[in-house]
Amino acid sequence: MVPSSFGLKFSSGPLMKPELDERYSRQVLFAGIGAEGQRKLLQARVAIVGCGATGSALASLLARAGVGSLRIIDRDYVEPSNLQRQTLFDEADAAESLPKAIAACRKIAVFNSQIVAEPRVSDLRPENAEELLGGLQLILDGTDNFETRYLINDFAVKNSLPWIYAAAVGSYAITMNVLPGETACLSCIFPESPRGVVETCETSGILNSAVNFAASIAATEAIKLLTGARSKLRTTLLSCDLWTNERAEVSVEKPRIDCRTCGQREFLHLAGEGRPHITLCGRNSVQIHEHDRPVDLGMMSERLRPHGSVRYNDFVLKFWKEPFEMTLFPDGRAIVKGTTDTAVARSLYARYVGS
Numbered sequence: 001m002v003p004s005s006f007g008l009k010f011s012s013g014p015l016m017k018p019e020l021d022e023r024y025s026r027q028v029l030f031a032g033i034g035a036e037g038q039r040k041l042l043q044a045r046v047a048i049v050g051c052g053a054t055g056s057a058l059a060s061l062l063a064r065a066g067v068g069s070l071r072i073i074d075r076d077y078v079e080p081s082n083l084q085r086q087t088l089f090d091e092a093d094a095a096e097s098l099p100k101a102i103a104a105c106r107k108i109a110v111f112n113s114q115i116v117a118e119p120r121v122s123d124l125r126p127e128n129a130e131e132l133l134g135g136l137q138l139i140l141d142g143t144d145n146f147e148t149r150y151l152i153n154d155f156a157v158k159n160s161l162p163w164i165y166a167a168a169v170g171s172y173a174i175t176m177n178v179l180p181g182e183t184a185c186l187s188c189i190f191p192e193s194p195r196g197v198v199e200t201c202e203t204s205g206i207l208n209s210a211v212n213f214a215a216s217i218a219a220t221e222a223i224k225l226l227t228g229a230r231s232k233l234r235t236t237l238l239s240c241d242l243w244t245n246e247r248a249e250v251s252v253e254k255p256r257i258d259c260r261t262c263g264q265r266e267f268l269h270l271a272g273e274g275r276p277h278i279t280l281c282g283r284n285s286v287q288i289h290e291h292d293r294p295v296d297l298g299m300m301s302e303r304l305r306p307h308g309s310v311r312y313n314d315f316v317l318k319f320w321k322e323p324f325e326m327t328l329f330p331d332g333r334a335i336v337k338g339t340t341d342t343a344v345a346r347s348l349y350a351r352y353v354g355s
């Protein structure tokens with residue numbers, strides 16, 4: 001199992017152990033990082049919120065680069081349709097419906113056992129933001145929705161914590177650094193959520209190379225930040241279409257004075273206003289997240305067995321009741337597939353799990 005404690009301990013001996021020297025030698029040789037930069041990376045504590053395509057690429061790059069503590073937060077489980085672009089997962093993970101955070105940390109432990117990768121199978125919400133994101137140096141965006149990004153932005157601005165926005169859809173990639181107190185925040189640039197007009201992976205599909213492009217830039221910015229190369233940080237919102245070769249940059253060097261979030265310090269998303277059920281990207285599904293009630297998956301499987309097909313492991317329970325498929329997590333959260341109607345999903349949950 002992956003260790004859940006945080007923080008690597010360094011002795012007062014040589015700067016790095018010999019095996020670390022060898023592992024990171026090519027990166028230490030890079031003048032922008034060097035031995036001192038590598039030491040800072042090994043002591044760094046970073047959260048990746050969402051471990052789908054972008055999150056997978058970010059986690060893989062930063063774990064291999066030797067970021068000492070990675071907390072990987074994801075609410076979802078691995079499915080076959082993820083494998084085209086979510087590079088930390090394999091067919092066995094999808095067959096087991098493993099939670100992505102667990103699968104990601106297991107995979108990281110195989111290629112870098114010297115760092116701490118801590119899985120958190122959880123949906124980032126206003127109530128748990130402090131618990132999931134507190135005490136870290138940097139937050140990376142691997143989410144697929146603006147609601148969670150605004151929540152990250154609120155938390156980061158309130159706590160003067162840097163975060164990096166990154167997203168990809170179709171052949172399009174976009175990224176931006178947010179350094180509270182210095183640069184514009186997400187709300188400075190997008191005062192209202194672009195949801196409704198914005199394309200999703202479900203409507204436009206996605207190229208794995210667009211994901212990796214956004215993640216490569218965001219991971220490089222993360223490394224600059226963590227090694228102290230702040231003068232090298234990007235100061236624009238960069239968007240690129242890898243298919244049409246279009247590219248645009250907007251300066252984010254200065255905050256917008258009348259910004260509600262970083263100017264007036266109104267943290268509406270952190271206060272939990274207007275949080276609807278979330279329809280997940282890339283799937284015909286609804287998440288039920290109002291139940292914060294532990295569920296014994298073994299007992300629940302007995303209860304559900306007369307009503308449909310059930311399968312469960314330590315991490316998830318799957319229940320098939322045509323035309324729906326419900327995935328239930330031990331904290332009571334559920335994802336109902338086969339509908340985008342929140343009322344239908346809610347009634348299914350109430351009928352079979354409890355109201």
Ligand SMILES: [Zn+2]
Nearest residue numbers: 185188259262
């Ligand atoms: Zn702002």
